[in-house]
Amino acid sequence: MGKATKTGGLREKTLAEIKHSKQTTFDNLPTTKENPAKPQNNKQIIILEIDNETKEEDLDLKVAFRLVPSRASFSKVFVELFFDGQKVHRCFVRIPQGALSADELEWSAALDMRGIEAGQHIIRAEMFEFWDCEEKLTLVSKEVTINYVPVYKQDRYIKIPTVKKLAGEDLEVVSEPTRDVYQEIEKEQKEELLNKRDEW
Numbered sequence: 222m223g224k225a226t227k228t229g230g231l232r233e234k235t236l237a238e239i240k241h242s243k244q245t246t247f248d249n250l251p252t253t254k255e256n257p258a259k260p261q262n263n264k265q266i267i268i269l270e271i272d273n274e275t276k277e278e279d280l281d282l283k284v285a286f287r288l289v290p291s292r293a294s295f296s297k298v299f300v301e302l303f304f305d306g307q308k309v310h311r312c313f314v315r316i317p318q319g320a321l322s323a324d325e326l327e328w329s330a331a332l333d334m335r336g337i338e339a340g341q342h343i344i345r346a347e348m349f350e351f352w353d354c355e356e357k358l359t360l361v362s363k364e365v366t367i368n369y370v371p372v373y374k375q376d377r378y379i380k381i382p383t384v385k386k387l388a389g390e391d392l393e394v395v396s397e398p399t400r401d402v403y404q405e406i407e408k409e410q411k412e413e414l415l416n417k418r419d420e421w
Contacts, residue, residue, distance in 0.1 A: 265289040268363040280332040303345040331386040336379035
């Protein structure tokens with residue numbers, strides 16, 4: 222009888238110690254939301270200048286930029302072009318990694334200015350990389366004000382020009398529609414590879 226009482230008392234004491242213990246149990250684990258850590262970003266894109274030249278009904282733009290610490294730190298860079306605050310184009314450029322490639326590169330575009338009103342207009346170029354959830358990293362922008370004088374009289378006016386041509390010295394320029402095609406091809410290739418693994 223005394224032994225049973227002693228055992229019961231020991232059991233109650235142990236339960237009480239567990240109840241008041243500060244040790245973490247599965248019931249009171251702290252809830253933490255894990256966010257993927259951003260990559261250590263020592264990289265930088267520097268837009269050196271935006272050169273512009275009017276040719277009849279076209280406006281030729283050349284965006285010179287430098288990659289820091291070097292081009293080897295980048296695989297592709299996104300470019301967005303704005304005209305008077307409105308986005309007119311977005312594309313990405315593949316950064317060449319050849320031995321003869323330089324860290325200073327040039328991206329160019331030709332804008333069709335037919336229908337654009339004469340006067341001052343602001344052109345802005347933004348360059349960046351994408352991270353998770355399409356967050357922009359290494360974002361840099363530069364703008365230039367142009368005084369546009371149309372060569373011919375305009376029949377009608379529009380607010381923003383269209384992009385006629387894209388180019389890049391030693392760069393592979395990929396527009397948004399082409400990028401979507403690339404992504405679709407990559408998706409199909411991944412699915413095909415997974416199906417082959419399942420068959421094995």
